[in-house]
Amino acid sequence: MALLNLREINKKFGGIHALNKVSLTIGGGEIYGLIGPNGAGKTTLFNVITGVYLPSSGDVEFNGKSLIGRKPYQVAMMGIARTFQNIRLFQNMTALENVMIGTHAKTSAGPLGAIFNTKSTRSEERLIRSQSRDWLEYVGISSQIDYLAKNLSYGDQRRLEIARALATQPKLLALDEPAAGMNATETDELKLLIQRIRSDGVSILLIEHDVKLIMNLCDRVAVLDYGQKIAEDIPSLVRQDPKVIQAYLGGDLP
Amino acid sequence: MRLIAQQLLKKITSNKKALLLGYVLLFVALAVLPFLLSNTVGRTWVRILDFALIYAMLALGLNIVVGFAGLLDLGYIAFYAVGAYTWALLASPQFGLHLPFWAILPIGAGVAAIFGVLLGAPTLRLRGDYLAIVTLGFGEIIRIFLNNLDHPINVTNGPIGINKIDPISIGGVDLTRTHEWFGISFSGVHIYYYLLLALLIFTIVMCVRLENSRIGRAWLAIREDELAAQAMGINTRNIKLLAFALGATFGGVAGGLFASLQGFVSPESFGLLESIMVLCMVVLGGMGHVYGVLLGALLLSVLPEILRSTASPIQRAVFGDVYIDPEALRMLLFGLALIVVMLVRPTGLWPAPRRRTILDQDVDRD
Numbered sequence: 001m002a003l004l005n006l007r008e009i010n011k012k013f014g015g016i017h018a019l020n021k022v023s024l025t026i027g028g029g030e031i032y033g034l035i036g037p038n039g040a041g042k043t044t045l046f047n048v049i050t051g052v053y054l055p056s057s058g059d060v061e062f063n064g065k066s067l068i069g070r071k072p073y074q075v076a077m078m079g080i081a082r083t084f085q086n087i088r089l090f091q092n093m094t095a096l097e098n099v100m101i102g103t104h105a106k107t108s109a110g111p112l113g114a115i116f117n118t119k120s121t122r123s124e125e126r127l128i129r130s131q132s133r134d135w136l137e138y139v140g141i142s143s144q145i146d147y148l149a150k151n152l153s154y155g156d157q158r159r160l161e162i163a164r165a166l167a168t169q170p171k172l173l174a175l176d177e178p179a180a181g182m183n184a185t186e187t188d189e190l191k192l193l194i195q196r197i198r199s200d201g202v203s204i205l206l207i208e209h210d211v212k213l214i215m216n217l218c219d220r221v222a223v224l225d226y227g228q229k230i231a232e233d234i235p236s237l238v239r240q241d242p243k244v245i246q247a248y249l250g251g252d253l254p
Numbered sequence: 255m256r257l258i259a260q261q262l263l264k265k266i267t268s269n270k271k272a273l274l275l276g277y278v279l280l281f282v283a284l285a286v287l288p289f290l291l292s293n294t295v296g297r298t299w300v301r302i303l304d305f306a307l308i309y310a311m312l313a314l315g316l317n318i319v320v321g322f323a324g325l326l327d328l329g330y331i332a333f334y335a336v337g338a339y340t341w342a343l344l345a346s347p348q349f350g351l352h353l354p355f356w357a358i359l360p361i362g363a364g365v366a367a368i369f370g371v372l373l374g375a376p377t378l379r380l381r382g383d384y385l386a387i388v389t390l391g392f393g394e395i396i397r398i399f400l401n402n403l404d405h406p407i408n409v410t411n412g413p414i415g416i417n418k419i420d421p422i423s424i425g426g427v428d429l430t431r432t433h434e435w436f437g438i439s440f441s442g443v444h445i446y447y448y449l450l451l452a453l454l455i456f457t458i459v460m461c462v463r464l465e466n467s468r469i470g471r472a473w474l475a476i477r478e479d480e481l482a483a484q485a486m487g488i489n490t491r492n493i494k495l496l497a498f499a500l501g502a503t504f505g506g507v508a509g510g511l512f513a514s515l516q517g518f519v520s521p522e523s524f525g526l527l528e529s530i531m532v533l534c535m536v537v538l539g540g541m542g543h544v545y546g547v548l549l550g551a552l553l554l555s556v557l558p559e560i561l562r563s564t565a566s567p568i569q570r571a572v573f574g575d576v577y578i579d580p581e582a583l584r585m586l587l588f589g590l591a592l593i594v595v596m597l598v599r600p601t602g603l604w605p606a607p608r609r610r611t612i613l614d615q616d617v618d619r620d
Contacts, residue, residue: 050485076487084485090478101475105487107468111496114467115460121467128468168487 002061003028003203004049004080004172009058011044011227018044019055020227026172031194031204033218033235035211037247040224042207043085046176049205050082051075063171077105081170083161085177085207089149095160096145099132102167135163139193155186162193166202173197174205179213191217215239223247288447299559300443304515306555307450308508311457313535313551314544315504318461320533321542322470323497324477325377326386328529329393332373333366333502335524337509339400339410340365342519345420348411355422358510366506367499369396374498378491381480393529401521415520422449422514430517446515453511457504461544464500473497474542538595540602549604558584 002025011019018041026032034042047053049060051072060067067075076082081102090098107128113121136142139159144152152160158178165173175194179187187210194217198204208214214221215235222232225247231238238244291299316330340362344353353361373392377385404412421430421442429449430442464470472493475483484490513519531554539550565580578586595603 052481071489072481072484073487073489076485082485084482088479088482088485090475090482092478093474097471097474101471101483101486101488104468104472104475109468111464111467111469111500114463114469117463125467164486 002026003030003063004205005059005061006045006049007059007061009045009048009060010056011041011048011053012056018227019048021058022224022227022229023058024222024229024232026203026205028171028203029198029201030220031198031206031218033214033221034205034207034224035209035214035221036224040247041227042224043176044227045224046082046174046205046207049075050080050174073105076168076170079169079171080174081165081168081172082174083158083165083176083178085180087157087161089157089161089164091150092148094146094148095136095141095152095163096129096132098149098160098164099135099167100128102135102164103128103131105168132167135167136160138166139163140189155182155189158182158190159193162197166197170202172203172205174207176207177209178206179208179210187213211239284451285448288444292441292444297441297443300441300447302556302559304443304446304450305512306552307447307454308512308515309532309535309555310548310551311450311454311508311511312505312532313539313547314457314461315501315508316532317501317536317542317544317547318464318473318504319497319501320536321547322465322473322477323494324473325494325497326382326389327498327501328386328390328526328533329373329396330389330501330505330532331524331526331529332393332396333370333505334509334512334528334532335396335400335521336369336502337362337366337506338513338519338523339416339509340506341510341513342416342419343409345514346416347418348416352420355424355514359507362506362510363503364506366502366509369506370498370500370502371495373502374495378494390526390529393524394526397521397524400524410521413521415518415522417518419513419517419519421517422446450511453507458544458548465544469493469496477542534592538592538602540605543602543604543606546602546604546606550602553603554588558588561587 004026006022006024009019009022010017022041022045024032034045036042044053048055049067051067051070051074054069062075062078062080065078067078067080070078090101093101107124109121109124133142133145136145139162141152141156141159141163144156144160149157149160162173162175162178178194179190182190191213194204194206206214206218218235220232221235221238223230223238223241223244225243230243230247231241233241288300288303291297291303312330312334315333316327319325319327319330341358343349344351344358344361346352373389377388380388400410401413403410404414410416421428423429427433429445432439432441433445434440472483472488475486475488476490476493480490512523532551535550535554536547537550538554539548540546561584562580565578565583566576569576569578599605
């Protein structure tokens with residue numbers, strides 16, 4: 001069953017046709033890769049899915065419900081979590097606090113509960129803390145629990161962003177270039193982490209420039225070029241597709 | 255030196271008995287403070303202290319908006335004005351209404367909260383400088399309204415202001431008169447001091463609890479990165495409105511207490527300079543840190559008064575004449591102090607612990 005279903009998405013910015021009739025489906029438990037040259041529209045597609053942009057036309061359906069017109073926070077509450085291409089952590093907060101904010105979507109304590117420190121607020125707060133610790137452990141940075149986000153190493157910041165996204169308990173995790181700037185060892189560890197997340201029942205949408213990572217990890221890959229989907233298949237077939245080679249290497253093919 | 259002091263503080267705060275003793279000592283000190291003042295430097299100083307407590311409440315309210323949620327509000331004094339005028343209209347001969355204290359307090363808080371949402375809603379898409387400009391405008395609009403609402407129907411008495419506001423009376427005890435309890439004579443300013451102190455402590459507890467709650471974290475998240483906050487499922491519109499409403503509520507309560515203590519309100523108490531003064535208390539003390547803001551508010555409301563009362567005698571003693579008007583000196587020193595603090599301690603005199611760097615961070619903190 002399709003978890004995410006995009007139908008003929010168009011997105012125009014003035015005269016620029018950033019997305020041109022892009023359709024794709026992501027199934028439950030799938031790792032779906034999205035690649036393409038710079039400026040192909042990958043991040044735009046991401047922003048359409050997560051509610052940051054409203055598509056000019058077309059429909060996005062998640063878990064049987066349309067996402068069109070929903071705000072980013074509503075999309076997050078419905079079960080799509082994301083990370084950002086240029087890491088966007090809450091810099092002056094600790095790693096633990098970052099993840100605690102991730103639990104916002106699934107918790108409910110209000111201002112009155114906080115002011116009067118009610119029993120339910122206290123028990124929810126304990127739950128938030130222990131869950132957040134677990135998520136930090138899950139991504140492997142529990143030793144940095146009280147460090148400010150801005151003081152973490154680059155790789156750990158990426159991990160923290162994933163932990164924060166997982167804390168929203170998503171059905172689909174959308175990762176925007178998670179391996180950017182990572183060395184080979186860190187990328188291998190990231191691969192293991194993503195596989196583990198999938199095996200725990202979360203589908204993954206992955207934008208990545210690291211072709212090796214995409215080929216090793218993804219069940220299916222779509223290629224965007226100038227806002228159009230030019231290929232979609234299992235990785236080994238996509239890499240042989242003449243249109244993909246042309247998009248990446250340029251020039252006319254015989 | 256600083257490290258030793260920190261360790262000492264940690265030792266004290268980790269020992270429950272010592273902590274309790276500290277609280278008891280603080281409590282006793284706060285309880286005898288007004289008598290100490292009125293017997294040494296005079297009763298005016300208790301009154302000054304009363305106003306300092308009101309300013310502290312006001313600054314803590316603004317801290318929710320500016321410090322926690324990161325929304326630069328330059329028109330905050332408007333909510334103080336709304337609270338003060340609500341109180342004045344409901345407990346003065348203006349309309350012949352004389353509602354009791356326990357009824358006006360929640361009404362004033364509620365009206366201020368509604369104004370907080372009304373003035374906050376149009377600014378939700380704005381950030382930083384733009385937000386500051388619009389809120390500044392709103393603050394002035396409220397003041398100008400109060401200044402001109404004396405015709406066609408006289409509501410606020412215009413620039414003349416409203417006089418003869420009822421003093422707070424609890425259980426038939428008028429708080430502005432001197433009372434004799436347990437053989438000690440409590441004058442009006444003393445009783446107000448205890449009432450304001452109790453309300454301020456309540457305010458502090460509320461602020462600290464809010465900061466360390468799910469809502470407080472959401473405010474901090476919006477301050478740090480609004481888009482990322484939305485991606486975490488935070489409804490930024492409602493959470494921001496909540497900050498405006500709660501901040502305004504504190505401002506409204508402080509305004510009401512101001513009106514009843516002063517017995518008189520007029521629009522000129524709620525000008526732009528007052529807004530900036532309260533903002534300075536927040537920034538100077540340590541934006542986003544409840545105790546820092548408290549320190550800033552007390553310093554900025556008490557120090558100028560000390561200066562006012564000492565500047566002339568000192569000048570006369572040293573130079574034989576008064577060369578600089580105390581009022582001018584006040585603004586000069588105030589400006590200098592602000593510049594020095596911003597250069598030396600840009601995060602304020604007592605910033606929030608979370609802004610410390612990793613080097614002096616307490617790793618086993620829970």
